[in-house]
Amino acid sequence: MKKLMIINGPNLNLLGKREPDIYGKLSFEDFLGQLRTEFVTVELDYFQSNIEGELIDKLQEAGFSYDGIILNAAAYTHTSVGIGDAVKAIEAPVVEVHISNTFSREEFRHQSYISPNASGVILGFGLRSYSLAIQSFL
Numbered sequence: 001m002k003k004l005m006i007i008n009g010p011n012l013n014l015l016g017k018r019e020p021d022i023y024g025k026l027s028f029e030d031f032l033g034q035l036r037t038e039f040v041t042v043e044l045d046y047f048q049s050n051i052e053g054e055l056i057d058k059l060q061e062a063g064f065s066y067d068g069i070i071l072n073a074a075a076y077t078h079t080s081v082g083i084g085d086a087v088k089a090i091e092a093p094v095v096e097v098h099i100s101n102t103f104s105r106e107e108f109r110h111q112s113y114i115s116p117n118a119s120g121v122i123l124g125f126g127l128r129s130y131s132l133a134i135q136s137f138l
């Protein structure tokens with residue numbers, strides 16, 4: 001059984017309530033239930049934090065024991081050299097995901113410190129971006 005870890009960054013704990021026109025009306029917890037039903041052959045673990053260092057700690061911890069990591073670093077995508085370095089430092093392949101199409105939004109969202117070290121990037125498909133990322137590991 002494949003072991004995958006989903007890591008979500010800041011403000012993604014507010015999914016369902018936050019800017020629903022961009023991010024949708026479903027909470028991540030409810031969506032995770034759907035993912036687990038859809039991918040019964042995958043062990044899916046989930047971590048969310050609003051704190052940069054906690055995201056780095058989780059990447060380091062999961063990065064040597066999971067088959068893959070699905071990372072939505074949210075706003076830290078565009079600012080965090082530390083998270084980018086952590087993605088580079090670990091063994092597990094990391095797929096970068098975003099719910100929205102960051103390239104159709106403000107200029108500052110076009111920059112990613114994750115992409116250069118990600119094994120792939122999936123964005124703009126709403127929460128389906130996570131399903132597509134899981135499929136990429138299968």
Ligand code: DQA
Pocket residue numbers: 010011012072073074075076077097098099100101102109
């Ligand atoms: C996001 C896009 C980021 O620019 C933004 O800061 C987020 C969410 C997305 O999933 O579309 O918080 O990562």
